Amino acid sequence: MGKLLAPMVGKVIDIKVKEGDTINVDDVVMVVESMKMETPIYATESGTVKELKVNVGDSINEEDVIAIIE
Amino acid sequence: MFETIRQIFIMSGLEELTAGHLVMWLIAAGLFYLAIKKQYEPLLLLPIAFGILITNIPVTGLMEEGHGLIWRFYHYGIDWEVIPPLIFLGLGALTDFGPVIANPKTLLLGAGAQVGVYITFFAALLLGFDVTEAATIGIIGGADGPTTIYVGSKLAPHLIGATAVAAYSYMALVPIIQPPIMKALTTENERKIKMTRLRPVSKLEKILFPIVTTVVITLIVPDSAALMSMFMLGNLFREAGVVKRLTEAAQNELMNIVTIFLGISVGATMTAENFLHPKVIFIFILGLVAFAISTVCGVLLAKLMNLFLKQKINPLIGAAGVSAVPMAARVVHKVGSEANRQNYLLMFAMGPNVAGVIGTVVAAGIFISLLQ
Numbered sequence: 001m002g003k004l005l006a007p008m009v010g011k012v013i014d015i016k017v018k019e020g021d022t023i024n025v026d027d028v029v030m031v032v033e034s035m036k037m038e039t040p041i042y043a044t045e046s047g048t049v050k051e052l053k054v055n056v057g058d059s060i061n062e063e064d065v066i067a068i069i070e
Numbered sequence: 071m072f073e074t075i076r077q078i079f080i081m082s083g084l085e086e087l088t089a090g091h092l093v094m095w096l097i098a099a100g101l102f103y104l105a106i107k108k109q110y111e112p113l114l115l116l117p118i119a120f121g122i123l124i125t126n127i128p129v130t131g132l133m134e135e136g137h138g139l140i141w142r143f144y145h146y147g148i149d150w151e152v153i154p155p156l157i158f159l160g161l162g163a164l165t166d167f168g169p170v171i172a173n174p175k176t177l178l179l180g181a182g183a184q185v186g187v188y189i190t191f192f193a194a195l196l197l198g199f200d201v202t203e204a205a206t207i208g209i210i211g212g213a214d215g216p217t218t219i220y221v222g223s224k225l226a227p228h229l230i231g232a233t234a235v236a237a238y239s240y241m242a243l244v245p246i247i248q249p250p251i252m253k254a255l256t257t258e259n260e261r262k263i264k265m266t267r268l269r270p271v272s273k274l275e276k277i278l279f280p281i282v283t284t285v286v287i288t289l290i291v292p293d294s295a296a297l298m299s300m301f302m303l304g305n306l307f308r309e310a311g312v313v314k315r316l317t318e319a320a321q322n323e324l325m326n327i328v329t330i331f332l333g334i335s336v337g338a339t340m341t342a343e344n345f346l347h348p349k350v351i352f353i354f355i356l357g358l359v360a361f362a363i364s365t366v367c368g369v370l371l372a373k374l375m376n377l378f379l380k381q382k383i384n385p386l387i388g389a390a391g392v393s394a395v396p397m398a399a400r401v402v403h404k405v406g407s408e409a410n411r412q413n414y415l416l417m418f419a420m421g422p423n424v425a426g427v428i429g430t431v432v433a434a435g436i437f438i439s440l441l442q
Contacts, residue, residue, distance in 0.1 A: 007414035009166055026411045034416060035164055035396040039403065042411045062168075062267060062417075 002045050004067040006060040010034030015056055017067075021049045029067060032060065045069055086128035090342030094126035097345075098337075101235075114215070114238050114333050121337020122231075133338050144335035148223050148230070153332045154216035155300040160325030161395055161427070162304025163317045167279050168271045170421040175375065176387065180425020182371030183391025186211035186364030187433050190356050197352055202226045205437040207353055210237045211360025212430030213244070213394040219336065220297060221434045225441055231340035232350045236357035241394040247358070248365050248401050252389045255369045261409035263384040265418045273309070280305040287428065294435030301427070364392045368422065383418075390419035393426035 010032035017029055028040040029049075051068040054060060079085060101119035105112040121140065125133050132138040147153040170177060191208030199207060202225035209221045210233055218237040222230035240247065253261075280302035288295040307317040372388030386406050390398040399419035406415040 007412075008417045009168075035166075035399065035420070037396065037400050037416075039414070039416060044412060 002047070002069045003065045004029060004041075004044060004069055006032070006062055006064045006066050007041065008032070008034060008039070009061050010039065010059070012054050012056055012058045012060060012066075013038065015052060015054075017049050017052075019049050019052055023047065023049060023069070030054070041066070043069065083128040083130065088128075088342065090346050091126045091128065093346060094122055094340065094342050097340075098123040098126070110243070111238055111241060113329055117330055117333025118235060118238070118337035121334040122340045123337075125338040125341050133341070140335060140338045143331045144338060147328070147331045148219060148335055149227075151220060151223060151296060153328045153335075154220040155296045156324060156328045157216045157332065158297050158301040159304040160320045160322075162280070162301040162306075163308045163320040165305055165308075165395070165420065165424055166417060167276060167305065167309075167420075167424065169267070169417045170424060171271045171275050171279055172267055172269050173418075173421060175379075176383065176418065176421035177425040177428075178375065179368055179372055179388045179391045179422035180393075180427075180429045181391070182388065183364040183368035183393075183422070183426050184212060184429040184433050185367040186360040186362070186392075187430065189363050190360035191437075193359065194352075194356055197356070199349070199352075202441050203229055203349075205441055206233050207356050208360060209233075209430065209434055209437070210240065210353075210357035211364045211392075212426065212433065213237060213241050213361055213364070213392040213398070214427060214430045215241060216332075217297060217393070217427075217430050217434050219332070221437060224438050227339075228344060229349075229353065231336060231338075231344060232353045233357070234336045235340065236354050239354075240357060240361045241397055244392075244394050244397045245401050245404075247361060248389050248392075248398065249405050251362060251365045252369055252386055252402075252405055255366065255373070256385050258409060260373075260385050261406060262413070263382050264410060264413050265384050265387075265415060273311075276309040277306065280309065283428075287432065291432050291435035291439070293438045294431045297431045297434070298428070301431075361392065365389050368392065368426075384413070384415055387415060387419045387422055390421075390423040391426040391429070393423065393430045395423050395427055396420065398426070399423040 013033045014031040023043045024046045027043045030041050047069040050070040054066050098119045101115050104110045105115035132140045187208045190211045191204050194204035194207045206222045206226040209218045215237045284302040304320050307313050368388035368391035372385035376382045386402045390402045392398050402419035403416040406413040
């Protein structure tokens with residue numbers, strides 16, 4: 001089981017996966033807005049999305065856990 | 071009957087219309103196209119293009135000294151040096167200095183990218199521009215619109231329109247101009263270098279940073295005070311965390327409002343008699359050269375630093391030393407992400423990016439104190 005950590009600060013504006021989805025390394029998990037621009041956050045490992053820790057509209061900080069991948 | 075029509079014709083602007091005006095209409099049309107269809111910096115190019123159009127309609131008196139509506143926007147906003155510092159207030163409120171504080175070495179990259187400013191300054195002198203004009207053109211190399219306008223208003227007001235349009239065009243073209251230079255100067259493996267945060271940065275450090283930086287920089291270069299103090303005040307709003315409403319107003323509403331007046335006033339300085347001049351072509355070419363040299367020097371300086379650093383930095387972030395905030399940082403992020411998807415260089419690139427702003431403002435302050 002792995003944790004997906006936020007690579008940088010920003011605000012979650014779109015979540016591309018649902019709990020239960022199967023994802024691969026480098027798939028887009030969510031989109032974060034930072035410095036008025038949108039940045040995709042890619043999965044760091046393959047697996048099933050066990051839990052999403054954030055909602056659209058949340059502000060995240062570097063190294064926050066944003067999802068649990070199994 | 072015929073006499074009445076003749077009278078209307080004379081009262082209208084039609085009689086005063088010149089070929090120069092029509093050329094400026096075409097330029098405005100070109101900028102409308104770039105802004106609306108291509109979406110190149112539309113927030114700025116759209117009001118600028120409209121300003122160009124209406125300033126080149128004769129007899130309207132919109133730019134007439136003392137009376138015209140847009141003259142007033144220009145006079146009280148730009149001549150009085152109010153608008154560029156207000157934009158900086160908003161940029162300060164948008165910037166996270168955390169990565170810079172954690173890794174202050176990256177600030178050096180912002181200095182490297184100022185080389186283009188000085189090289190272009192001397193090139194412009196050699197091409198016959200006078201010293202104040204050369205300084206205004208050189209500043210384009212910093213790719214910093216508000217600073218370019220600020221220097222222009224102090225040193226060479228007749229060039230503001232052309233230099234501002236050049237600066238904003240190049241900023242809009244950052245994603246086209248920079249990546250080929252960045253890729254040519256780096257290897258695939260260098261672009262893949264993943265950067266990690268060196269250490270956590272405390273809230274106290276983030277609050278002290280804008281205060282200490284303001285005192286130090288404005289003591290050393292007093293002429294940078296207007297831009298630098300507003301920039302740091304915006305950042306203090308952000309980091310203090312107790313004035314969320316002010317932070318958001320500076321980032322959004324205030325910045326949007328002044329952007330409207332900045333764009334239309336800058337456009338309106340581009341009258342046919344000011345703009346249709348062989349000098350303007352040189353300004354555009356020199357501006358591009360300045361910008362390219364700044365990018366090259368930033369990347370090369372990053373590679374040079376890597377020779378001495380244990381924990382290598384990704385040399386791409388050197389390109390963010392030009393101060394197009396946050397466009398240059400975004401380009402760095404994208405090019406880095408192409409090489410390695412797990413690479414999130416954005417906030418690391420903000421270090422040199424912000425240092426580039428400081429560097430350009432300092433260069434501007436030096437030019438102004440020496441030349442004014």
